[in-house]
Amino acid sequence: MxxxxxxxxxxxxxxxxxxxxxxxxxxxxxxxxxxxxxxxxxxxxxxxxxxxxxxxxxxxxxxxxxxxxxxxxxxxxxxxxxxxxxxxIPNELHANDIGSSIRNILANKQEELQETLAGIDPSQCDRVLNLLQGARTVVFSAVGNTIPIALDGAYKFNELGITSFTSSVWENMLAMLRTLPSDAVMIALSASGESKHLLYMVDCAVERKIPIIAVTNHIHSSLAKKSTYVLRSVSRERMFFRNHSFLSTRLSMMAVVEILYFLLCSRKEDSFHCIDVHEQSIADEKM
CATH class of the missing domain: 1.10.10.10 (Winged helix-like DNA-binding domain superfamily/Winged helix DNA-binding domain)
Known part of the structure; x- marks a missing residue:
């Protein structure tokens, strides 16, 4: 933890x-x-x-x-x-000053990424990478606005030759989890860590003794407490929208998935061969 x-x-x-x-x-x-x-x-x-x-x-x-x-x-x-x-770091957005607003967003996004990356413990990350390398299957689980991250993560891992699945329909994910082998791994993505349908999936993984890697903004959330490993992402959207309850950022969570992708790419001996094979398979679809 x-x-x-x-x-x-x-x-x-x-x-x-x-x-x-x-x-x-x-x-x-x-x-x-x-x-x-x-x-x-x-x-x-x-x-x-x-x-x-x-x-x-x-x-x-x-x-x-x-x-x-x-x-x-x-x-x-x-x-x-x-x-x-x-x-x-400024946190003001002005519709009549787009240049200043863009610079303010950039400054906060830089801080968001810096805090996210600085918070990753190298020894824990090493254990996560070992777990993923030894997994027969990796399932990316997400609901709501983190689904695009799950789709991107599954695509990237499949590029590396790591069999990965996800679905935008949580019932499909739940059914899939009930048939996975015991050497599968779940990567659960949730900003709040309290998404009810995601927690259904997590409970199913816990029941089947499938290790869970959580990527979340809240390290004391229900998701974090149920997970084997927790990688924390940082969101600073509320610096701009203090009166709103949403946390819609995807950048820092996607950065965590990118880190796992790049590190696996460097550690997995056949990763570049797998990427080349994938690129060749879709080469005819490109202009």
């Missing part, structure tokens, strides 16, 4: 935002908008500026993985010194 030790405070706040109570969201919004100022503030000052109680500030800190307000400030200060870019 992945820990939160290498996850930034701001990304902890963003990941837990949808599960916070309304009063706690006021504190979250304040921290996201005034991260450098919070370092020099007292809990009473933050509570006053947010129009909440001091107890709410403390609860917010704990729900975001910090032991208390003092630890939150220490982590913010450390990250500000180490990653000065964090405090300068």
């Amino acid at each position: 992945q820990t939160e030790d290498n996850i930034s405070v701001l990304d902890k706040v963003l990941s837990n935002y949808s599960s916070l109570f309304e009063a706690e969201k006021k504190v979250a919004d304040f921290v996201l908008d005034h991260s450098t100022e919070v370092i020099d503030m007292t809990v009473a000052e933050v509570a006053n500026d947010c129009s909440v109680s001091e107890a709410t500030v403390i609860r917010f800190c704990k729900r975001c993985g910090c032991q208390g307000f003092h630890r939150l400030k220490l982590d913010l200060a450390r990250e500000s010194d180490t990653h000065g870019i964090k405090k300068d």
Whole structure:
């Protein structure tokens, strides 16, 4: 299981935002908008500026993985010194200033990818790669807006000669899982880690003792708790759309799948031969 030790405070706040109570969201919004100022503030000052109680500030800190307000400030200060870019990342979109908006999106996407890649533990990733290399079949499971990632992942793995399946219909996936051999592996993709139909599939895999590799934004989610390995992706969409509950990003989750693809390509001895055979098989379809 992945820990939160290498996850930034701001990304902890963003990941837990949808599960916070309304009063706690006021504190979250304040921290996201005034991260450098919070370092020099007292809990009473933050509570006053947010129009909440001091107890709410403390609860917010704990729900975001910090032991208390003092630890939150220490982590913010450390990250500000180490990653000065964090405090300068703009999060404004202006319909009348497309150039500035594009630069702001780029800056946040760069941070999103950097946090995702930095959070991957090399030793755990090595175990995941060994598991995938030894798998007879790999099943990519997803529902909703992560289905395109599953389709892309299955295509890439098949290119490498690793037999892979997926389906956009969760009932098909569930039926497929019930007939898989025990040496199959599931890669489960979910931003929230709480998708009901995906968890049906995960429960089926657990029942059949099929190892599960989760790619999710939430390392304490139901999906993460049921999985053998967890690879965390980071989403910063809420930096732009604070009042919306959706997390529609695919970039960081797709980056995790890309990492597995490239590393498997470098480790699997016949990977380039398999890719060449695949390219030759579709060569006539290209102009």
